[in-house]
Amino acid sequence: MAIWSRVVSGLVIFQLVTGNPVPDTNHDNIAAIERRDSPAPGYASPPYYPTPFGGWASDWSEAYTKAQQVVSQMTLAEKVNLTTGTGFFMGPCVGQTGSALRFGIPNLCLQDSPLGIRNSDHNTAFPAGITVGATFNKELMYQRGVAIGEEARGKGINIQLGPAVGPLGRKPRGGRNWEGFGADPSLQAIGGAQTIKGMQSTGTIATIKHFIGNEQEIHRMSNVAQIGYSSNIDDRTLHEIYLWPFAEGVRAGVGSLMAAYNDVNSSACSQNSKLLNGILKDELGFQGFVMTDWLGHYTGVASALSGLDMSMPGDGAVPLLGDSYWGSEFSRSILNGSVPVSRLNDMVTRIVATWYKMGQDKDYPLPNFSTNTQDQKGPIYPGALFSPSGIVNQYVDVQGDHKVTARAVAREAITLLKNENNVLPLATNASLKVFGTDAGANPDGLNSCSDMGCDKGVLSMGWGSGTARLPYLNTPQEGIANVTQNAKFYLTDSFPSGVTAQAEDIAVVFINADSGENYITVEGNPGDRTAAGLAAWHNGDDLVKAAAEEFSQVVVVVHTVGPILMEEWIDLDSVKAVLVAHLPGQEAGQSLADVLFGDHSPSGHMPYTIPRSESDYPDSVRILNQPFGQIQDTYTEGIYVDYRHFLNAAITPRFPFGHGLSYTTFNFTNPTVSVGTALNSAYPPSAPVRGSTPVYNNTIPAASEVSWSSFKYTRIWRYLYPYLDNPASIASSDKYPYPDGYSTTQKAVPRAGGGEGGNPALFDVAFSVKVDVKNTGSRSGKAVAQLYVQLPSSLGVDTPALQLRQFEKTKILAPGESQTLTLEVTRKDVSVWDVVTQDWKAPVNGEGVKLVIGNSVADTPVVCVIGRSCSVQ
Structure with a gap:
């Protein structure tokens, strides 16, 4: 949503925000915001009429x-x-x-x-x-x-x-x-x-x-x-x-x-x-x-x-x-x-x-x-100015026990990127010094920023219409303080001048990076991170480096909306551990404490790649700025997005897609692959005939029927x-200027269609892989098996080196315990889109397809070659 309003002194004031970004100041990629307004030849949307009946x-x-x-x-x-x-x-x-x-x-x-x-x-x-x-x-x-x-x-x-x-x-x-x-x-x-x-x-x-x-x-x-x-x-x-x-x-x-x-x-x-x-x-x-x-x-x-x-x-x-x-x-x-x-x-x-x-x-x-007011009574139609009034908020509590689910999600998402010398988990009697406003509450009060349109205190979510009011916020400060009395908090983004470290002290530094929807600009960022780039907000990099100069053991906790550059501090000797807690919602504190102090082993994995430099990305994915005329944002990188691009360009990221460590270790053994519905042809069989429509x-x-006289x-x-x-x-309009290609005759079913999501045959299970996952460490934990496909050149088009197609997560495995996971791959999972035939094309009998399983896109020890065997490398 782009136009919002507020009621002040009985007048509705509209705020139309076009969101022209401020100049980019990110030293890593000064050209990350550019104009692109020339026409894009070859890109047009052909007409397709009429609308198919449901x-x-x-x-x-x-x-x-x-x-x-x-x-x-x-x-x-x-x-x-x-x-x-x-x-x-x-x-x-x-x-x-x-x-x-x-x-x-x-x-x-x-x-x-x-x-x-x-x-x-x-x-x-x-x-x-x-x-x-x-x-x-x-x-x-x-x-x-x-x-x-x-x-x-x-x-x-x-x-x-x-x-x-x-x-x-x-x-x-x-x-x-x-x-x-x-x-x-x-x-x-x-x-x-x-x-x-x-x-x-x-x-x-x-x-x-x-x-x-x-x-x-x-x-x-x-x-x-x-x-x-x-x-x-x-x-x-x-x-x-x-x-x-x-x-x-x-x-x-x-x-x-x-x-x-x-x-x-x-x-x-x-x-x-x-x-x-x-x-x-x-x-x-x-x-x-x-x-x-x-x-x-x-x-x-x-x-x-x-x-x-x-x-x-x-x-x-x-x-x-x-x-x-x-x-x-x-x-x-x-x-x-x-x-x-x-x-x-x-x-x-x-x-x-x-x-x-x-x-x-x-x-x-x-x-x-009422989405319009928190008052119990108010206008029923506030946009009318002159509106009947009544009870608009009944304050119905719908929370139930959902905080349990919210905490479980926040906890299982926490992604351990680095853990040298097993500094994590922290002992409850460890001497802790905690830095950063991201560890605390918004000093202006809970929900004081409309639609979370600020970056104050712990970052629980981004900003905009994709938010919800917090019923409460359990902050990292509260979560840590609930576990230990040996933590001292410095809720500032500037390293305090009087802090000195003892040999046994561990610094826990909180930093974040925010973004949101375009109708709100936060600290110069009109939704997209134009001013901040991919850097930590509030000089977070400097806070980490300052702590690393004083302390011999530093743990960095990151709350972020997406990729954040870590190169200024990730390899410093003192930076021993890094956790990405993403955007945890109301249970930010206790979910983090569950992992920091080892009640749960971290089991999150990165849902995107973390680069070493913003210039590692293709130029075509920059933010575009052209206030007048229409921006032409052409996807010249094609299918090579995120890790697909990094693999294709042979660029080693700082942390790959799917990466995530644990307090324990796991191995994959005994992989087997079985054939489901055979891929007897390159294209799926014809879909069944559609049923009738009303x-x-x-x-x-x-x-x-639409006369005002009928309104009662x-x-x-x-x-x-x-x-x-x-x-x-009103008379019939026989000369209405219909679009080019307009027709009222229903078309035949597309060959790729015929069911919800496409031809039902696309979702037949072609291959099923079973693999044993064993906890080989000394602590309990959960593992994730990520299955990637590698398609053969016989399909006649370039394909990414690896593409995620399936994943499964184990239960909590005790040390020495195993679980067999089954990962299913459909016909569509091993297909490419044939732009000429307008259908999904797969290798006949799966010839040349590789299915690899592992902990991330860069760590795939299990390799199954269709028609041959599986191995663990």
Whole structure:
């Protein structure tokens, strides 16, 4: 979301932030922010019409049947109501649709965020997505999803706006990378799918976002002040990298999807017919509904024809003027024939079917909170200025025992990068000196910065709409003090002049790096880390170096949104241990103490690469700045993102993707590989025939259905309605300028389609690897087995040296204990996208495929060659 407001002295003051970055001052890469506004030849988004009808998937057939029975009886006003938000600040939630009360369908409540309930009370502030990814624990991913879904349901939220799997993390300075699960499509896909399954098990509709290519914050959005950038992505890169997690989300049955603000190949995501109609709804078989991001709706008819189903929050280009691209204008477009009735029927059916699919027709709560105020009483429609008032916050406590899950996620994500001389774990009687404001609380008070828009105290999450209010914050200072009385705290980012070290002292230094969404600028960083670069904030590097000069043993704890450069201090003799605690949420302190003092062995692994220099990345992943004209952000690095790039360029990073140490040791033995569904052909067999879709009377309805004379309630100023003053005067528009390539004839199923997520044969298990994992050390702990694939040159295209495709985590293994893990690889996992055939191509019988398993992308002792044998190196 890019436009926000606050109410001061009864006046609504809008803050439109374009986010022009300050000059880059990072000494490591002075050219990390640049202009790029020349056209990108060869990148265009072809037309794809019409929108495929939903309802043919067997898992959705019952919900679509119920929806068809209801939608067939709806008036035009009721249909338009469900597709259009009621307007900015026109209800209790960050967004809400109109209702169809005759059929028991209320205003549907949409609310942020991916890590918990935003702008609410008595909720849990869970660890962020990047933290969840670092656990490499599917069970915890699912459990966190369940907990978020339970809290959303408890607050009366129909549609929770998460998980985020875009941005992928292509740009290391990108402001919202931390909302996703990591810089790898499979890690994002598994994290997203597990979260969706967990959330929707509670009846809450999950929203996968942002579709697609929203990889930097500044200049992402088209509005009255700027044109959003165009992410120019070739077909293979789109499918193998950025689309991959969305495909798995669709396969998991996600109910809704949010379009990104930006363009892809010079067509806005919210009206890109190739992306929405062709790829999402046809090739991937998405059965749910597509919404805009907030104020990311740019046209009326064109967006409807291109596959958009819901406008959020409903307003036109400028909020709170009482106008909309849809609403009453949508009613006009139906009456004059510009938008076929069949398209509207499909839009509404998708929304209502999803509502039925999640069981929200059965005792689902209404909203009991207000995103607009923390007061118990207030205006019901604050955007109207003159609004009826009432109780808007009931202060329903939805936390349950979710702090247990939050603490478990935060703890299992903690990643041990270095541990010389086994300085960790700390003894409870060790003499500790703790430095850094990141160890303490925000001195201005809990939640004193709106949407976490500051970097004060321990960094529990980034900033922006992807946040939640903290019900409490257990700080590292508190967590350490709960375990030992031998710690002295210096909560300053400048090394105190009077501190001297004794031989037995251990310094624990806390540093961080922050980022967030573009509508807030923090310390010169407009979302993306433009001013800070990849350096630690608040002179963190100097704090570590100063401690290292005074103390012979230094432990560094890092809370960060993404990659952070460590070269100034990582090799200093005194720096013995480094822990990355990511973004831990409300349980920052005790989760860290659990690991620092050895109650739990660290088991997190890096969800991205840590470089030695920012110049190690390709030039194409820089933050782009061009205030006027449209930025052309061309993905010239293609499929070589994060560790794929480092391997391809033969660059040794400081810490590789997947790296993570433990207080114990593990080995992998007895690997075996078995064949599942044989890869008898390069391309998957044809998908089964799709089922039928709902059938409607698609004649233009009576104009009286959207006449103001049929409205029976008190009209709210600025509220967005579907009604028109004189709809009977609207004539058919036979000369509407339809887009090039427009058609109303349904296309044949794409050869790569046929099921949710794509052709069902793509997800047949091709190979299954079993491996024994044994704890060979002296302490208990968990291990992660990461499976990477290496594809043969016989496929005829360049492929990365290794690609993560699967992972599994052990239970807690006692010293000497073993566990057998099974890692399954699908046909799609060993395929490349054939841009000519437009299908996934695999090596016949898996010839030449290698499956390697290990502790990180740089440590893979198990090698299985398909058709031969497995070995441990």
